[in-house]
Amino acid sequence: MWLLKKLPFEKNSLEPIISEKTIDFHYGKHHQTYVNKLNDLTKEKPELNSLILEDLIKKSANNDELKAIFNNAAQVFNHDFFWQSLSPEKKEISSKLLAKIEEDFTSLENFKEEFIQSALAQFGSGWAWLVKNKENKLGIIKTANADNPLSKDLTPLFAIDVWEHAYYLDYQNKRAEFVEAILDNLVNWDFVEKNLEK
Numbered sequence: 001m002w003l004l005k006k007l008p009f010e011k012n013s014l015e016p017i018i019s020e021k022t023i024d025f026h027y028g029k030h031h032q033t034y035v036n037k038l039n040d041l042t043k044e045k046p047e048l049n050s051l052i053l054e055d056l057i058k059k060s061a062n063n064d065e066l067k068a069i070f071n072n073a074a075q076v077f078n079h080d081f082f083w084q085s086l087s088p089e090k091k092e093i094s095s096k097l098l099a100k101i102e103e104d105f106t107s108l109e110n111f112k113e114e115f116i117q118s119a120l121a122q123f124g125s126g127w128a129w130l131v132k133n134k135e136n137k138l139g140i141i142k143t144a145n146a147d148n149p150l151s152k153d154l155t156p157l158f159a160i161d162v163w164e165h166a167y168y169l170d171y172q173n174k175r176a177e178f179v180e181a182i183l184d185n186l187v188n189w190d191f192v193e194k195n196l197e198k
């Protein structure tokens with residue numbers, strides 16, 4: 001039985017960057033629906049519903065027969081990960097994490113610019129991610145629809161949902177403004193650093 005994880009912040013606490021109304025729909029409807037569908041799809045499949053979510057995603061990735069299960073499992077993971085990537089209190093980036101970002105992206109500003117460009121380059125629904133590879137090098141990737149770094153053997157550090165449902169109520173078609181506002185105000189750098197150390 002897959003559960004909708006509790007939000008790590010109050011629904012109105014990301015305002016004015018992300019409205020309570022957006023969180024109501026995004027968490028209460030979209031995210032909840034992925035959880036419900038995943039439970040329906042795996043109900044009679046103990047070999048799948050006994051796995052932890054990350055393993056179910058890796059097992060169902062790139063498998064046509066398990067495509068619907070992959071889509072819903074990945075979207076449950078992606079949304080949990082997105083909420084954890086956000087902080088209502090402005091977090092300071094540690095000097096250690098800043099040094100790592102400067103090593104791999106030259107500067108924090110450059111990282112933000114590359115992240116925005118990647119989010120914009122995702123045609124249609126998807127996600128923008130900060131990831132690290134097996135050599136511990138940071139990178140930015142975009143993924144379409146439900147796809148995520150786990151299916152590519154990369155470790156996710158931070159994510160922004162760029163499906164229209166994530167920003168349309170607050171920003172209409174202005175995806176770049178939504179992404180930039182998050183990068184400037186809501187990044188949970190403690191979460192990023194915790195993932196870097198995994």
Ligand code: MN
Nearest residue numbers: 030161163166
């Ligand atoms: Mn979403």
